[in-house]
Amino acid sequence: MHQLISNFFNLAILQQAFPVLLSGFKYSIAVAVLTIGGGIGFGLVLTIIRCLEMRVLNAFIAFYIDVFRTLPQLVVIVLIYFGMPYAGVTPSPLVTVTVGLGAILSAFASEIFWSAIKALPRGQWDAAYALGFGYFRTLFSIVLPQAIRLAVPLLTNRALAVSKGAALGTAVALPETLGQAESLIGTLANASPLTLAAGFYLLLFVPLVIASRWLERRYGEVSR
Amino acid sequence: MNVNFLNTPKRTHAAIVTAVRGLSARMAARHIARKAALLSTAVVLACGASMAQADDADHPADKPIQVGSDFGLAPWMMRTANGPEGFGVDLSNEVAKRIGRPGVNINDINFSGIFPALFSKRIEFTVAPIGITAARAEKMLFTEPIVATGNGFLVKAGVKMSGFADLKGKVIAVNRGTNGDTWATANADKYGFTVQRYDVFPDTIQAVLTNRVFATINEIPSVEFAASKNKSVTVAYEDYDGRNFGFAFRLGDEAYRDKVETAIECMKSDGTLVKLWKKWYGSDPKQGSAIYTIYPGYGAPGMSGYEEKTHMLACKS
Numbered sequence: 001m002h003q004l005i006s007n008f009f010n011l012a013i014l015q016q017a018f019p020v021l022l023s024g025f026k027y028s029i030a031v032a033v034l035t036i037g038g039g040i041g042f043g044l045v046l047t048i049i050r051c052l053e054m055r056v057l058n059a060f061i062a063f064y065i066d067v068f069r070t071l072p073q074l075v076v077i078v079l080i081y082f083g084m085p086y087a088g089v090t091p092s093p094l095v096t097v098t099v100g101l102g103a104i105l106s107a108f109a110s111e112i113f114w115s116a117i118k119a120l121p122r123g124q125w126d127a128a129y130a131l132g133f134g135y136f137r138t139l140f141s142i143v144l145p146q147a148i149r150l151a152v153p154l155l156t157n158r159a160l161a162v163s164k165g166a167a168l169g170t171a172v173a174l175p176e177t178l179g180q181a182e183s184l185i186g187t188l189a190n191a192s193p194l195t196l197a198a199g200f201y202l203l204l205f206v207p208l209v210i211a212s213r214w215l216e217r218r219y220g221e222v223s224r
Numbered sequence: 225m226n227v228n229f230l231n232t233p234k235r236t237h238a239a240i241v242t243a244v245r246g247l248s249a250r251m252a253a254r255h256i257a258r259k260a261a262l263l264s265t266a267v268v269l270a271c272g273a274s275m276a277q278a279d280d281a282d283h284p285a286d287k288p289i290q291v292g293s294d295f296g297l298a299p300w301m302m303r304t305a306n307g308p309e310g311f312g313v314d315l316s317n318e319v320a321k322r323i324g325r326p327g328v329n330i331n332d333i334n335f336s337g338i339f340p341a342l343f344s345k346r347i348e349f350t351v352a353p354i355g356i357t358a359a360r361a362e363k364m365l366f367t368e369p370i371v372a373t374g375n376g377f378l379v380k381a382g383v384k385m386s387g388f389a390d391l392k393g394k395v396i397a398v399n400r401g402t403n404g405d406t407w408a409t410a411n412a413d414k415y416g417f418t419v420q421r422y423d424v425f426p427d428t429i430q431a432v433l434t435n436r437v438f439a440t441i442n443e444i445p446s447v448e449f450a451a452s453k454n455k456s457v458t459v460a461y462e463d464y465d466g467r468n469f470g471f472a473f474r475l476g477d478e479a480y481r482d483k484v485e486t487a488i489e490c491m492k493s494d495g496t497l498v499k500l501w502k503k504w505y506g507s508d509p510k511q512g513s514a515i516y517t518i519y520p521g522y523g524a525p526g527m528s529g530y531e532e533k534t535h536m537l538a539c540k541s
Contacts, residue, residue: 003343007340007343007344082427082430082434085434085435085436086434090434090435090436093420170400170421170423171422171423171427172422173397173420173421173422173427173431175420175421179400179421182336182400182401182423183336183400183401183405183409183421184401185336185337185339185340185401186335186336186338186339186400186401186402186405187359187401187405187406187409188359188363189339189359189360189363189364190339190363191339191340191343194340
């Protein structure tokens, strides 16, 4: 037990590590916020394009979604970071992680929105047409608001899972919390910075979890 | 006379069921008590036994040695289809032979994970090229210096670097947690460069090749080898700062450290170590450096964990 405390909860090392990890925390926050915002936004755009029912576009979107849902997050990030310079573009670590994780989240979000739209009863569309609504007016005024309500619990779940991938930024030199912690573990030969990094991640994601539960409660009530 | 259980009157039925349940409950209780007694005796015996054999349990004589290293540092340790090979692999196999263990199992652990692995007893000692520093020596036991090293700066072919002043305004890549990382972090402001940290050495070389960074810092033998194998990079600058590699053990493991160190000293005295170096690095090691020197006592002189016990070298050939 004493060994566990001195190796993982060593107070002197925790104090030493705190400012270093704090300097990396802003990167973790930036990645989480940008990934969730960009990912869900782009996912919604993809779903709306899918609603246009154009076969060529649908094929591209289906390909995009299948690729980004199946590739592991680390593979996407590493490919973008180390592969794109050979194509002429050299993205910074922050851009790489945000674009990579955002693409993955948008693929999942697009599928979630699509299944939410399909889950609505056919009667909604029929009633709207009967009242003289056109296709897009129905989509934006009647169907999407309900579909988004249905999608909220699935989206928050998936958003949390993907944005935790910010920690993978350590593989591409993103100086965020976990990366700083790993540096210190090697230098100080003690694993306490890892415990502190875990604490920082809880600090970032527990509020997100609470916010997502509030969202689900507020908007998740779909009355039939 | 056949008594059909299901046709017996209800009250009798209930009485029989309760009796049977009670009987089986009592039997079950006795059964459980017996098992518990056996189990607790076994646990107590095992605890007693394991406490008596704690040292041997960490270093079982009939099993291969569990060690750890980063597999990305050529030619100390390189990944191949048949497992790792390199200077470090041959060194570990020699050590295992000389201390009487049936072999060696090298676990692939990258640098940031190697000390946690050592302290949590997943490995018995480290065989990665780890620089002996005073800060680390407080937390673990080192063997005597095995090989000399320092900071080597690897750059893209054709780039020149004459001194630290050339680093001003540049970006440097380091392998997270290594001595290169420590040096770069401590000197970034002094010489005016910024640092990018990668998990493994090959990623830092990629960073150099894709022009993300000006140079990468790593141990001199590693960068020399990388430059000899890859014509697009060269070693621009070497800073032998008196640092040496050694194997790291847990505190309290003095007896085992002494045993392994004796094996290494024997390898130095009969020339095996230099022969292995020439095989993998292709050149002679620096004259008079650690690889030729047998240090008195056990451990790294001047560091915590050093014991002045002079001992005679008793080597099996």
